[in-house]
Amino acid sequence: MAKKSTETLVGVFVLLGIIALAFLALKAANLASFSAAKTYTVRARFDNIGGLKKNAPVRSAGVSVGQVTSITLDKNTYQGLVVMKINDTVMFPVDSSAKILTAGLLGDQYVGIEPGSDDKNLANGDLIKQTQSAVVLENLIGQLIFNKAADAGTAATTAPAPGASLAPVQQAASAAASGSNK
């Protein structure tokens, strides 16, 4: 009898280990995401994906609706081709736009989808045509310096108005945002 209970307790011990492993793998790691709820795949081309990584979240209005499944370089257009899967329960109009955004100041980058107004919805394998690249700080600074130099060249004769030093920053920011908008 003592032998039996020892065996039972060892069985309990091993079972606990298996349950803990299942808990870790499913609840606290990415195993569940392999066989999650039904999804559909959409693609988007970005001029610059910045620091976007595989498995990054796809969000709309801040709500997580999917995941980036792969990032490759499109050999024809030299753009980053981002493939993402989106939960089947969420549908977006075909003229929706995708942006690469950053969570917080230092956070990770994610894909934000802004819904359009078309009647038709995106289907499996569709391409999101309107995209906005990640903001690359170096480009922003480069543009700022360029604008500043251009201003100095043209406005050398006129005295700079107070507060004019802020203008190039805004110009650069809007140029970076609209320049990559396709």
Add this chain to the structure above:
Amino acid sequence: MIALVNALGQATLRAFAGLGHAAYFFLDLLRYTPASLRRFGLVVDQIYAIGYRSLTIILASGFAVGCVLALQMYYALVPFGAAESLGLVVNLSLVRELGPVVTALLFAGRAGTALTAEIGLMKAGEQLSAMELMAVDPRSRVLAPRFLAGIVSMPILAILYSAIGILGAWLIAVQLIGVDPANFWSIMQSKVDVMRDIGNGIVKSFVFGVICTGVALYQGYETQATPEGVAYATTRTVVFSSLAVLAMDFILTAMMFSTS
């Protein structure tokens, strides 16, 4: 002067002889281990003694470490507005490092000492010699089942440690502090990889199981057959296995996570 050089040479030779002795012992242990599968009842008994009865200390320690980790990390992360990555920090530190290492240290203290003392006293009571007289090899009858049980128990204990630690962190972070529960779990699910993080953690604890059990058995088997000898061997078990685990952990971490 010559005596000094002589002493140095002697110490070096003794160190290497000890190392070689331990290596041979270890090889013997590996050779006898498969045979102990045939007498699986002995292994089950040992898993009960080594694994199951270590549960209390492992679970209590894992829970406490998880709670404290969540609390301290919360204070550290909030100034950066990064409280949502609390779950990730706790999960990765537990699964990759703290789970295997602290479990191994506790295991050395809880089960390693028991093994050393048990085998040391068997030797002091001449039970091992008696077995040899009866043509039973104590290495296959006594040592090998304990070795196998230690190797099996350690990964299970380490997994339980990590799991209960994450539950403790959840309790503190979500229930007490009020971190968003969806965020807490989803950042783990998006950033923790089953193979790279959990798998490597299990590989680590497996290696630590070999180290801790091997050291404990060696110290017990080679102890001087006196009360002082057993006491000394038990102390050395804890010191040696702890140091070996910490050194090995550094090497394994450098090999496993260098590119991530």
